Amino acid sequence: MGRNFPIRPATSADAAAIAAIERRCFSDPWPLEGFHEVFGLPGTVGLVMTDAEEPIAYFLAREILGTAEVLNLAVVPELRGRGLGAELLDAGLAAVRARGGSEVFLEVRASNIVAQSLYAGRGFQTEGRRRGYYRHPDEDALVLRLLMAPVRSNDGDGAALV
Numbered sequence: 192m193g194r195n196f197p198i199r200p201a202t203s204a205d206a207a208a209i210a211a212i213e214r215r216c217f218s219d220p221w222p223l224e225g226f227h228e229v230f231g232l233p234g235t236v237g238l239v240m241t242d243a244e245e246p247i248a249y250f251l252a253r254e255i256l257g258t259a260e261v262l263n264l265a266v267v268p269e270l271r272g273r274g275l276g277a278e279l280l281d282a283g284l285a286a287v288r289a290r291g292g293s294e295v296f297l298e299v300r301a302s303n304i305v306a307q308s309l310y311a312g313r314g315f316q317t318e319g320r321r322r323g324y325y326r327h328p329d330e331d332a333l334v335l336r337l338l339m340a341p342v343r344s345n346d347g348d349g350a351a352l353v
């Protein structure tokens with residue numbers, strides 16, 4: 192039987208664990224204070240996937256008036272390539288949709304083919320490019336956009352695509 196990696200809402204109490212994953216996954220990581228700050232802002236949607244209650248992946252987004260931005264998604268390196276990132280992204284998009292989000296944007300490094308493939312598989316489309324958006328190393332960002340059907344009162348919380 193496969194291992195079970197439950198997903199639960201993240202709070203500021205998870206900031207240190209999330210920042211530790213972030214440092215392992217990104218060459219230009221957000222500092223710990225950045226995570227504390229985002230948990231204090233309205234519209235933040237955070238999820239962690241856990242193994243024996245320890246976060247091994249996280250999803251962070253902000254949703255305001257129907258429009259959301261995925262701030263980050265990461266899975267620890269040793270657990271990649273087994274569907275966890277896709278499962279967590281689906282749960283995150285469902286959570287965004289459940290609170291009224293129907294349009295989702297995100298930025299991704301132009302060289303990050305794995306993430307781009309994941310997002311394309313979920314229906315994200317490339318809308319533009321931000322020149323020199325990233326540091327360490329300097330790189331362009333692709334801006335991706337997803338439209339989801341607005342949630343209706345009798346819907347489940349699935350991330351139905353338009």
Ligand SMILES: CC(C)(COP(=O)(O)OP(=O)(O)OC[C@H]1O[C@@H](n2cnc3c(N)ncnc32)[C@H](O)[C@@H]1OP(=O)(O)O)[C@@H](O)C(=O)NCCC(=O)NCCS
Pocket residue numbers: 216217263264265266267270271272273274275276277278298299300303304305306308309312
């Ligand atoms: C991007 C990331 C979250 C994907 O997580 P994951 O658990 O490895 O992904 P999954 O196993 O769920 O795979 C989902 C999709 O990603 C793509 N993918 C995964 N591994 C891949 C690989 N080695 N090569 C190409 N595409 C790959 C595929 O499209 C895959 O879908 P498929 O299985 O239907 O083909 C993970 O690689 C990660 O944390 N990367 C570092 C942080 C990062 O780049 N985050 C995104 C910032 S915008």
